[in-house]
Each structure stands twice: as C-alpha cells, then as structure tokens.
Amino acid sequence: MDSAALDRFEASRGRLASLAYRLLGSAADAEDAVQDTFLRWQAADRARVQVPEAWLTRVVTNLCLDRLRSARARHERATGDWLPEPLLEGDTMLGPADTFEQRESVSLAVLILLERLSPVERAVYVLREAFSYSHAEIAGILDITESASQQHVHRARFRVAAERRRGGEADPASARRVVEEFLVAATSGRTERLVALLTDDVTAVSDGAGLGQRLLRYETRERVASFVRGGFKPTPAKRRLAGGSLAIHIALVNGSPAVVAVVDDRVVGVVAFEVSDGKVASLRGIGAADRLARLNETWRQREPDAPVIDAW
Incomplete structure (x- = not known):
C-alpha cells in the first residue's frame, strides 16, 4: 500500500472507530472492525473506489452488522446480560459531540436501548443521528431504499424516545453535585438521604465485577439504596478483591458523571449515573476487567482530578 492510500485510511480511522463503537457498544470489537476494514482497504482495487470515505463507511458498517447478527450478539441481546464498554471523556472513540443527538447517541443509556433495535435499525439510527448522513447516503451504505431508510429511522427514534423517558x-x-451528594450519603450509611436522592422509578444494574454470568438488577428506591449502601461500604474482603485501598474519583464517562474506583493508577470499577431533575434516575456499575481495558489506557494517559475519597 502506498503512503497516500495509508494516509487516506488513517485520516478516516477516528470516524470509523466512533461509528463502530456506537454500533457495537464495545471498544474492543470496534477496534477489530476498524482493523478488518483496513485489511479490506489494503486488498481492494483502490483505483476503482471513487469516494474512499463512502467506501470505508460502507465496509465498517456492514462488518459491524455481521457482528450484531452473530450468534453471540443475539444471545446477549436475548438474555439482556450485556453492558456497553464505558469510555472516559476525551476518548476519540466517542466521536462527534457537537449536538445533543450526537452526545446522547453515545450515552450508556442509549447504547443499551439500541441493543433492542434490529441491526439495520440501529445502523440507520446511528448514521443519521450521530453522523448526519442523508437517507440517500444511508441507502447506498446499507443497500436499501431511501424510503426504507426513512422508515427505519422513524421507528428507531420512536422506540428510543418511548423507552428513554428522561427529559433533556x-x-x-x-449532575456532578448530585453525584457528590449521593457518594457522601452512600459512604456514610445515611439511608434516608440516599433514598431521597433517587427518583421513584430508579434502576440499578451491575455486572458484579464480572464474577457472575448474569447482570444484577435492582428496582425501587429502597432496594437500590440497600444495594448501593452495601456496595459502597468498605470491607477488608473488598479491598483484597480490588488489590488494595481504593481512591474514589468523579469523572465523565460517556458524557455522564461517574464514580471511578482506582487502585495504584488502575481503574477497577466504574459506576455511571443518569441524573434527572436533580435526582439519580439510574446507576450502571461496570467492574469486569475486559470492559475497562480502554478506559484504563485513557486514564493512565492523563492527570486525573484529585480523588473525592483518598483511601476507601
């Protein structure tokens, strides 16, 4: 491959990665899809490619669709035992963030909702909402009609809006102040204040640090408060499992405030919050090491803010 063709691909790499991440919800899978796209580009008759950006977008999108249609992906969506891979603010894989639609499309809440769409609906929604492709361009990428593209995005928007339920x-x-107050209540054992900081329809989901096969789910303010109180209570067993005493930071993850637990500059857990009208509407806890790999890389490359709790 000549340097011009390589440079052309590298100029598109960031956009391809952010597109693949939105489609797959996994940074590792997105990187694999981009690498496979590079191999296709390397092997292609590039002299016959009239618009390289469109060609690369078509290839990476369809590679992602193949992954979404795989047996593993279908099983995860059917059982619901799946959480997106969280990304720290500033990660280039988060992609465009100029509009509300672009920022929302990469939130953990919407990435989870997108799992309930068909692969084609998900692709049309992402291409239209996050990357502003026209229906004519989407039709060419997915080999469907413009009318079908319009129908898919209409259905996808309706389903996302209907299940999103949150305001603007x-x-x-x-939001950060709410999370700080929540953290104080959670670590002090002030159950009444903790309950008061939760919406009536609050939900909590955790991967249990990857120790089990199923996600842990909690509903109602009392059950969520009990789960949080137990989870944030430090014990020798938890410190041994984490590998030492934790420093607790607050950072932005996928555009939302999150509690980040760190041991010796290594992130061992993330709890992302969705805040609505001054209260916590949902919590998503992610502690499986493979889901934190890229976030750890980003964390080590920057100087984080001082922890809100030095030694948990």
Whole structure:
C-alpha cells in the first residue's frame, strides 16, 4: 500500500472507530472492525473506489452488522446480560459531540436501548443521528431504499424516545453535585438521604465485577439504596478483591458523571449515573476487567482530578 492510500485510511480511522463503537457498544470489537476494514482497504482495487470515505463507511458498517447478527450478539441481546464498554471523556472513540443527538447517541443509556433495535435499525439510527448522513447516503451504505431508510429511522427514534423517558440534557455541574451528594450519603450509611436522592422509578444494574454470568438488577428506591449502601461500604474482603485501598474519583464517562474506583493508577470499577431533575434516575456499575481495558489506557494517559475519597 502506498503512503497516500495509508494516509487516506488513517485520516478516516477516528470516524470509523466512533461509528463502530456506537454500533457495537464495545471498544474492543470496534477496534477489530476498524482493523478488518483496513485489511479490506489494503486488498481492494483502490483505483476503482471513487469516494474512499463512502467506501470505508460502507465496509465498517456492514462488518459491524455481521457482528450484531452473530450468534453471540443475539444471545446477549436475548438474555439482556450485556453492558456497553464505558469510555472516559476525551476518548476519540466517542466521536462527534457537537449536538445533543450526537452526545446522547453515545450515552450508556442509549447504547443499551439500541441493543433492542434490529441491526439495520440501529445502523440507520446511528448514521443519521450521530453522523448526519442523508437517507440517500444511508441507502447506498446499507443497500436499501431511501424510503426504507426513512422508515427505519422513524421507528428507531420512536422506540428510543418511548423507552428513554428522561427529559433533556442535564447540566454537567448540577449532575456532578448530585453525584457528590449521593457518594457522601452512600459512604456514610445515611439511608434516608440516599433514598431521597433517587427518583421513584430508579434502576440499578451491575455486572458484579464480572464474577457472575448474569447482570444484577435492582428496582425501587429502597432496594437500590440497600444495594448501593452495601456496595459502597468498605470491607477488608473488598479491598483484597480490588488489590488494595481504593481512591474514589468523579469523572465523565460517556458524557455522564461517574464514580471511578482506582487502585495504584488502575481503574477497577466504574459506576455511571443518569441524573434527572436533580435526582439519580439510574446507576450502571461496570467492574469486569475486559470492559475497562480502554478506559484504563485513557486514564493512565492523563492527570486525573484529585480523588473525592483518598483511601476507601
């Protein structure tokens, strides 16, 4: 491959990765899809490719669709035992964030909702909402009609809006203050205050640090508060499991405030919050090491803010 062809691909790599991440919800799978796209580009008769960007977009999108249709992906969606791979603010894989639709499309809440769409609906939604492709361009990428593209995005928007239920975008500073207050209540054992910080329809989901095969799910304010109180209570057994005493930070993950637990500069757990009208509407805890690999890489490349709790 000549340097011009290589440079052309590298100029598109970031966009391809952010597209693949939105489609797959996994940074590792997105990187694999981009690498497979590179191999296709390397082997292609590039002299016959009229618009390289469109060609690369078509290839990476269809590779992602193949992954979404795989037996493993279908099983995960059917059982619901899946959480997206969280990404730290500033990660280039998060992609465009100029509009509310672009920022929302990469939130953990919407990535989970997208799992309930068909692969084609998911692709049309992402291409249209996050990357502003026209229906004519989407039709060419997915080999469907423009009318079908319009129908798919209409259905996808309706389903996402119907299940999203939350209002508009929360103010980042206000959301952080809610999380800080929540963390104080959770670590002090103030159950009443903890319950008061939760919405009536709050939900909590955790991967149990990857120790089990099923996600842990909790509903109602009392059950969520009990789960949180137990989870945030430090014990010698938890410190041994984590590999030492934890420092607790607050950072932005997929555009939302999150509690980040760190041991010796290694992230061992993330709890991402969705805040609505000054209260916590949902929590998603991710501690499986393979789901934190890329976030750990990003974490080590920057100087984080001072921890809100030095030694948990």
